[in-house]
Amino acid sequence: MNILGVYFCFDQKISLPKFMKTMLGLRCVVCGKIYNPDILYTCPSCGLEGILDVLYDYENLQKTFRPENLANRPHDIRRYEELLPINGTERLPATKVGWTPIFDANKLASTFGIARLFIKDEGRNPTASFKDRASAVGVAKAQELGFADIACASTGNAASSLAGAAAATGLRSTIFVPENAPEPKVMQLLIFGARVVRVKKPATGITAYEAAYDLCTQACERYGWYNRNCAINAYLVEGKKTCGLEIAEQMQANPPDWVVVSVGDGCTIAGVGKGLVEMQRLDWIAKRPRLLGVQAEGAAPIAKTFFDGGELVPSRGDSIAESIAVSKPRNWRKAIQAIRESQGTMIVVSDEEILHAQQLAARVGGVFGEPAGVAGFAGLKKAVISGVISNSASVLVVVTGSGLKDISAVRQMMLMPEAIEGEMESLDRFLKD
Numbered sequence: 265m266n267i268l269g270v271y272f273c274f275d276q277k278i279s280l281p282k283f284m285k286t287m288l289g290l291r292c293v294v295c296g297k298i299y300n301p302d303i304l305y306t307c308p309s310c311g312l313e314g315i316l317d318v319l320y321d322y323e324n325l326q327k328t329f330r331p332e333n334l335a336n337r338p339h340d341i342r343r344y345e346e347l348l349p350i351n352g353t354e355r356l357p358a359t360k361v362g363w364t365p366i367f368d369a370n371k372l373a374s375t376f377g378i379a380r381l382f383i384k385d386e387g388r389n390p391t392a393s394f395k396d397r398a399s400a401v402g403v404a405k406a407q408e409l410g411f412a413d414i415a416c417a418s419t420g421n422a423a424s425s426l427a428g429a430a431a432a433t434g435l436r437s438t439i440f441v442p443e444n445a446p447e448p449k450v451m452q453l454l455i456f457g458a459r460v461v462r463v464k465k466p467a468t469g470i471t472a473y474e475a476a477y478d479l480c481t482q483a484c485e486r487y488g489w490y491n492r493n494c495a496i497n498a499y500l501v502e503g504k505k506t507c508g509l510e511i512a513e514q515m516q517a518n519p520p521d522w523v524v525v526s527v528g529d530g531c532t533i534a535g536v537g538k539g540l541v542e543m544q545r546l547d548w549i550a551k552r553p554r555l556l557g558v559q560a561e562g563a564a565p566i567a568k569t570f571f572d573g574g575e576l577v578p579s580r581g582d583s584i585a586e587s588i589a590v591s592k593p594r595n596w597r598k599a600i601q602a603i604r605e606s607q608g609t610m611i612v613v614s615d616e617e618i619l620h621a622q623q624l625a626a627r628v629g630g631v632f633g634e635p636a637g638v639a640g641f642a643g644l645k646k647a648v649i650s651g652v653i654s655n656s657a658s659v660l661v662v663v664t665g666s667g668l669k670d671i672s673a674v675r676q677m678m679l680m681p682e683a684i685e686g687e688m689e690s691l692d693r694f695l696k697d
Contacts, residue, residue: 286325286346290316290498293597301349304409305496315595316498317538318349322545329546331516339363341400341506347542348401348506349499355404357432359390362397362506366514366660372629372641376648380658382520383631384511387666391452393637394507394532394664395425401503402492403429411490412436417480419473419586420449421665426492427456438489440480442472446586446670471581471591494531495594501535508539511660512549519549520660522653526639527557527610528588530566530599532664537602553660555608556653557599558643560615563589566596567610570603584615584673587636587665609652613642619673621645625663632667640664 291298292307292314299307299316307314329346337343341362342353350356366384373381389396399422406414416426417440430437437458441450443465453460463479465472477493484491494500511523523540525533537555544552559567560583569576581591593599603610613621621641626632640661647653667674684690 286320287349288319288321291319292316293601305491305498312496312594315496315598317598318498318502320347320542322542326546331513331548334513341397341503344506344509347502347509349502350401350404351408353404355407355433356400357390357403357429359396359428359432361389361400363510364388364507366511369629369631372625375624375628376641376645376659377655378644378648378653378659379656380520381644382515382658382660383625383629384507384660384662385631386507386662386664387631387633387637387668389425391421391424391428392666392669393421393425394504394662395421396429397506398422398494398500398503398531398535399425399429399492402426402490402497402500403433403435405499406435406490406492407433409490411488413438413487413489414492415439415480415484415489416492417441417473417477418445419589420445420669421587422492422494423458424449424452424456424669427453427458430458431456438480438483440476440483442476444472444586446672448671449669471589473581473590474592495529501531501538501595501598504532504535505539505542506535507662508536508541509543510539511536511553512540512543515660516548518658519551520553521657522556522608522659523553524556524558524640524644524647524659524661526585526588526636526643526662526664527559527566527593527599528563528590528636529593530595530597532662533557534595534598534602536662537606541602541605552606555603555606556640556643556647557603557608557610558639559610559612560585560588560618560639561612562615563591564612565591566593566599567612569596570600570610583618583635584676585618585635585639586670587634588639589636609647611643611646611650611652613639613646617642617646619677622667622673623677626667631663633663634665634667634670635673637663637665637667 386394415438423439463476562582565579578592583589
């Protein structure tokens with residue numbers, strides 16, 4: 265069977281349970297080989313560089329995956345069952361993941377000088393970030409494969425999303441975080457009952473996150489835990505793509521010209537892009553939005569590779585937007601491919617521009633996002649000024665996480681007001697000052 269223009273490289277046909285007839289295999293983004301969907305993580309031929317991508321039977325899905333067939337389904341990621349690599353939806357967390365709102369931000373559109381601006385607020389997910397989408401699929405897949413323990417390394421959001429999803433499904437979770445992970449995020453892990461391993465920055469020059477990631481990988485191999493890290497686990501990106509599926513469905517009549525996404529490891533924009541590709545292929549949308557990937561100046565190796573070509577060279581991974589401050593992103597190939605195929609581009613912004621965007625989004629748009637979550641607004645502003653995005657364009661910005669997840673940036677900009685006596689005279693003086 266022809267899938268996206270390539271053929272299987274093995275002799276035996278895939279033998280799948282009835283529920284997974286729509287899932288056809290896993291393709292390596294490096295060598296292009298296609299495998300049965302029993303490969304746990306990366307391509308056997310290419311090793312850790314061989315990130316896999318899940319392939320589906322789009323030809324048959326075009327006949328069955330129609331709006332009328334989804335009309336009575338729940339408004340969360342369960343509605344996209346045929347495009348998820350799991351055995352039904354019963355093992356997904358009971359918490360409502362996905363179907364986050366999209367709203368028209370007219371005032372912000374005027375501020376940026378564009379025709380229309382839409383915001384998709386991922387802070388409305390159960391643990392207040394985009395990462396809940398991936399973790400929901402991760403815990404479902406772990407249970408399906410018979411794992412009792414699941415682990416990940418994270419700067420915070422993937423960690424808290426996994427801890428919450430594991431708690432909701434009865435899995436044991438172990439989370440590896442850099443020692444400088446924001447306290448509110450670590451507190452989330454602890455209240456969900458996760459075992460938290462804080463990892464110090466080594467003297468070797470790699471970041472604390474890199475050290476946490478490496479330790480997590482070794483621990484999963486030694487103890488037999490399921491590895492939730494999107495960098496090597498193709499199934500997790502399938503959870504992230506539900507954001508793109510939703511954008512297409514929620515804006516089916518008039519999709520935006522651009523979708524703006526902050527970029528760290530590359531998994532998020534790759535997932536959003538894949539969701540949009542699938543919905544266009546399945547005839548849900550007539551046009552596919554272009555992708556604008558936004559990276560922070562201190563952690564922009566994917567943007568550099570996007571423009572320079574060649575293999576990725578790690579950066580220092582330094583930014584106030586810690587959720588995207590990834591020095592050695594592992595899903596850079598998928599990210600670049602998604603952006604190029606959409607005829608999109610990338611842009612790099614400073615920490616100062618991110619902080620300004622955080623304040624602007626809150627005061628004009630009414631959305632409080634963490635620095636990584638609002639980096640897209642900083643990128644949008646720069647793209648409009650430079651002419652990359654025209655003034656007549658319609659744009660959707662994905663706010664990937666709530667500002668309450670990391671208030672350290674806000675502390676740098678805002679002063680706590682002094683307390684006053686509970687009397688009108690004190691209030692008069694306060695207001696005058």
